[in-house]
Amino acid sequence: METTPTQIQTPSAAGRHKKNLLIVLCLSGTYLIAEVIGGIVTNSLALLADAAHMLTDVVGLLLAFIAIKIGERKAEPSRTYGYYRTEILAAVINAVVLLGISLYVLFEAYQRFQNPPEVQSKSMLIVAGIGLIVNIAGMMILRKDSEGSLNMKGAYFEVLSDMLTSVGVMIAGIIMLTTGWYYADSLISAAIGLLIFPRTWRLLKEAVNVLLEGTPKDVDIYVLRKSLEKIPGVKNIHDLHVWSLTSGVNAMSAHVVKEVGTSQNQLLKILTEETVNTFKISHTTFQIEDEGYEENESHL
CATH class of the missing domain: 1.20.1510.10 (Cation efflux protein transmembrane domain)
Structure with a gap:
């Protein structure tokens, strides 16, 4: 992580x-x-x-x-x-x-x-x-x-x-x-x-x-989701949250369902680079999952 x-x-x-x-x-x-x-x-x-x-x-x-x-x-x-x-x-x-x-x-x-x-x-x-x-x-x-x-x-x-x-x-x-x-x-x-x-x-x-941990006005969460889901190896994104710790310091967390055969470490590296460089989010937390793991989720 x-x-x-x-x-x-x-x-x-x-x-x-x-x-x-x-x-x-x-x-x-x-x-x-x-x-x-x-x-x-x-x-x-x-x-x-x-x-x-x-x-x-x-x-x-x-x-x-x-x-x-x-x-x-x-x-x-x-x-x-x-x-x-x-x-x-x-x-x-x-x-x-x-x-x-x-x-x-x-x-x-x-x-x-x-x-x-x-x-x-x-x-x-x-x-x-x-x-x-x-x-x-x-x-x-x-x-x-x-x-x-x-x-x-x-x-x-x-x-x-x-x-x-x-x-x-x-x-x-x-x-x-x-x-x-x-x-x-x-x-x-x-x-x-x-x-x-x-x-x-x-x-x-x-x-x-x-x-209230609302979505920062400088982050379009829909664009963020689409951008992450376009990354090779990502099947879908769910449980996506974006909030601000303070002005200029945004954080996010997301659950990522990966495709079979995708390297978890490589996928995590690409996801982190995309959010930090493109969306200027300082702190990222990704939970990488295999398909079907969603049934253990408390909310989606």
């Missing part, structure tokens, strides 16, 4: 980009302090909403980084797949917290809309402008990394959401500075909350799919 689970040391997609994550964490943490002070001084809900999202950024980025470090720990007898799933748990926590913060911002915007307070628009605009620069820098650092990891995607969405809030805060600041219409602060805050929902919901769905 091939490599056993306790020997898996495949680096996760997020683990390959933890340095960039740490850089963005430091940038976001520094700006968070400045933004909280600015929001209190200017009395701007939009700026405080941005600060709230920045807080979830910092916490989320920290969770993501910790999850990567934990995920790098070696497998042990009590956890034969290691700690890969901590990255997915971090992505779920990020999404849930961000959704909760968005709901709070919507509620607070409604409250303030009843009696909009005066806001120091010029100072608010300056703070938001600095935030925009910080968030754009963070997005540029994480954008490519987010393509292969839910954990990094969660971190990227955190920074993206804050970039949107910074733009919204600047728009509100310009409106209030030029017209004195303080309702803009509450309206922009509500718009920020609504904009964040769709992307965060998609992230949550993807992370939950991993936790």
